[in-house]
Amino acid sequence: MPGIEECMAQAMAIPGAVRAVLADAASGMLVSAAGQEGPVGAEADAAGGADLIRAVLTCPALLPERSDDDVSEIIISGPAGFHLFALIGSRPDGPLLIHLRIQGDTGNLAMARHRMRSIIAEVSGP
Amino acid sequence: MNRTVARIPARISALRSELLRLTADGATGTLRVGVDGAVHLNEGAVSFVECGRCPPLKVLLTVAGKVEDECWDRAQNGGEPGPILIQDGLLTPTELEMFVLLSVYDAGFALLSAPAAMPKFTAQAPHWLAPVWRTTAERLIAESDRRAGALDMLWSGPPVDEEPVTPLRRMDRQRLALTGLQAEILLNADGRRTPAALARDLGRTRYGCLAAVRGLAAAGLLENARAPEPVIPLRTRAARTATQLNRRSTPLWTEIDEDLLTRLHHGLSDLT
Numbered sequence: 001m002p003g004i005e006e007c008m009a010q011a012m013a014i015p016g017a018v019r020a021v022l023a024d025a026a027s028g029m030l031v032s033a034a035g036q037e038g039p040v041g042a043e044a045d046a047a048g049g050a051d052l053i054r055a056v057l058t059c060p061a062l063l064p065e066r067s068d069d070d071v072s073e074i075i076i077s078g079p080a081g082f083h084l085f086a087l088i089g090s091r092p093d094g095p096l097l098i099h100l101r102i103q104g105d106t107g108n109l110a111m112a113r114h115r116m117r118s119i120i121a122e123v124s125g126p
Numbered sequence: 127m128n129r130t131v132a133r134i135p136a137r138i139s140a141l142r143s144e145l146l147r148l149t150a151d152g153a154t155g156t157l158r159v160g161v162d163g164a165v166h167l168n169e170g171a172v173s174f175v176e177c178g179r180c181p182p183l184k185v186l187l188t189v190a191g192k193v194e195d196e197c198w199d200r201a202q203n204g205g206e207p208g209p210i211l212i213q214d215g216l217l218t219p220t221e222l223e224m225f226v227l228l229s230v231y232d233a234g235f236a237l238l239s240a241p242a243a244m245p246k247f248t249a250q251a252p253h254w255l256a257p258v259w260r261t262t263a264e265r266l267i268a269e270s271d272r273r274a275g276a277l278d279m280l281w282s283g284p285p286v287d288e289e290p291v292t293p294l295r296r297m298d299r300q301r302l303a304l305t306g307l308q309a310e311i312l313l314n315a316d317g318r319r320t321p322a323a324l325a326r327d328l329g330r331t332r333y334g335c336l337a338a339v340r341g342l343a344a345a346g347l348l349e350n351a352r353a354p355e356p357v358i359p360l361r362t363r364a365a366r367t368a369t370q371l372n373r374r375s376t377p378l379w380t381e382i383d384e385d386l387l388t389r390l391h392h393g394l395s396d397l398t
Contacts, residue, residue, distance in 0.1 A: 003219045026307075026334040028276060029231055029269055031224075047276070054341075060303045088224075089190070095224050123220045 007123055008034040011100055014115045016081070016107020021045045025053050025087060025097040038101060049085060049099045073113065080104050086116050088123060138238060142267055144245050149263040155249040163237045165245075165266075166253035172266055173256035174226070177233035179240075179322045180332040186225050189329025192217060206254040219258075226259050231269050232331040236322075238270040273333055281340035284351050291315040291324060291339055292349040302345075307338045312347070 004022065011020040012034050019035040021042055028050030033042035040048070056062055056074055064070070074085040081104035088096040102112050141159060148157060152170035159165065162178025176182065184207075187193045193216055201207035201214075208226075211217040277287075293312050304312070311324055319327065325335035343351035 004223050007220060024228060024231075026228075026331060026337065027231070027273060029227075029272070031227060043272075047272075054305065057305045058303045058341075060301060063303060095190075095228055123218060 004032055007119055008032050010119050011098060011116065014100065014102070014107070014112050016102040016104070016112065017100055018081075018103055019045075019099075019101040021049065021099040023047075023049050023097045023099070024095060025050055026095070031096065035101075045099060046097075049097050052085060053087070053097055073116075075109070075113075077109070078104075081107060082109060082112075084109075084112055084116060086120060088120050138241060141238065141245050144247070145263045145267070148247060153247065153249065154252055155247060156253075158246045158248070159237050160243045163233070165234075165237070166256070168252035168256035168260065171256075171260035172230070172263055173260050174253045175230045175233040175237065175266070177236040177332075179236045179326075180229070180233045181326050181329050183225060183229040185326075185329045186229055186331070187217075190225070192221060192225070208255060208258060223259060226255060228331055230261065231266070231273075232333050234266040235270045235273045235333055238267060239274055277336060277340055280337060281344040281351070283343060286321070286339055286343045286348060286351045287336055288320055288322075289350045290318050290320055291342075292317045293342070294347055294349055302347075305338065305341070307334060308342055311335060311338055311342065 008020055008022060011017060017035065019033075019038050021033045021038075022031040023029060023046030024031060028047035030043045030046035033045070038045060052074065053071075056071060062071075070087075072087055076083040076085075081102050084100045084102060086098050086100070088098065098116070100112065100116065102109075145157065145165060148167055149170045149172070153167050154169055155167055157165040157167065159177075162176070164176045165172060166174040166176075181189075184193075184195075184198045184202075188195050188198065193211060197211065197214075197216055198207055201210035204210045208217070208222050212219055212222060291311060293315050307330060310328060310330070311321075314324055314328060321335045321339040322332050324330075325332040328335070339348070342348050346352075
């Protein structure tokens with residue numbers, strides 16, 4: 001069973017992945033980063049990801065219709081590629097958030113989501 | 127950020143300098159902080175941090191539904207709960223790492239951002255986490271400062287961190303969006319427990335609860351974090367006072383002064 005560094009390696013092995021940042025969703029603390037440095041440093045990336053999660057969770061327009069409908073992924077896409085924010089664990093205060101930046105020409109959204117889910121399933125155990 | 131740094135009293139700096147000195151010396155042992163705080167060191171690396179104001183690692187794991195209470199105790203009797211639980215297939219190494227991270231930086235922030243007694247170091251055998259997990263004193267201190275700054279960004283009005291959480295009894299708005307943790311805090315707040323006490327009882331991180339409570343303060347949902355009333359024109363003041371009276375659960379009346387009432391009564395009787 002993999003540790004955190006092994007998970008980061010698996011995330012970076014997803015086709016098109018250029019950057020993976022793992023953060024504590026409640027505090028915005030950086031846990032680990034891999035790949036090319038993005039437009040901001042890894043720490044700002046982690047804190048920004050946590051801000052995004054908080055904004056989504058408290059946005060009235062995004063309230064779920066069913067009580068069991070938790071947020072598991074946030075996807076932001078543009079012509080050059082996309083960002084996949086996946087939450088690991090569904091506790092109210094986290095625990096973890098992974099921000100994966102994928103290039104549009106080499107990556108594929110469905111593939112990235114599928115691979116990310118299996119990494120998270122492996123991490124979270126039975 | 128500057129404000130945070132300026133607020134740090136000398137005794138906190140004593141803990142920081144002692145921690146940096148010990149880690150630079152490659153110390154192995156436990157640095158006790160106050161009665162219930164401890165930083166465990168192994169060859170100059172930080173292997174675990176504990177603080178009585180934060181829920182312990184065991185509680186974080188059991189509340190998250192990862193490990194049963196008895197399983198942890200049984201593993202603890204074996205001396206090394208983490209590796210034993212992993213061996214038994216009850217916990218993955220990544221999960222253990224995740225929860226250790228949450229626990230260590232939560233306790234680290236609590237110890238490094240509050241005044242405490244002079245830390246005392248005892249050289250002793252390393253903590254059971256030493257072979258599987260480590261961080262540096264510098265990282266612990268930097269993360270603690272980052273958290274202090276992040277909390278100030280959420281709310282910098284009247285202080286709410288050490289106050290009993292007292293939610294408003296009445297709402298003057300139609301709808302509201304909260305995070306799960308904020309809802310948990312509102313549902314459990316009783317006007318007596320502080321954010322840290324709620325964190326311990328709920329098995330959530332202390333920092334997570336502090337951030338959630340500051341968010342509640344910023345959303346104007348706490349009685350104990352009302353900004354001072356602005357000066358209101360006379361005409362609207364009466365209406366405003368009426369809503370305020372409705373909001374208060376217990377009116378702030380002073381003890382009845384019978385003597386004053388008697389004198390008032392006599393005075394009024396004399397007038398007629």
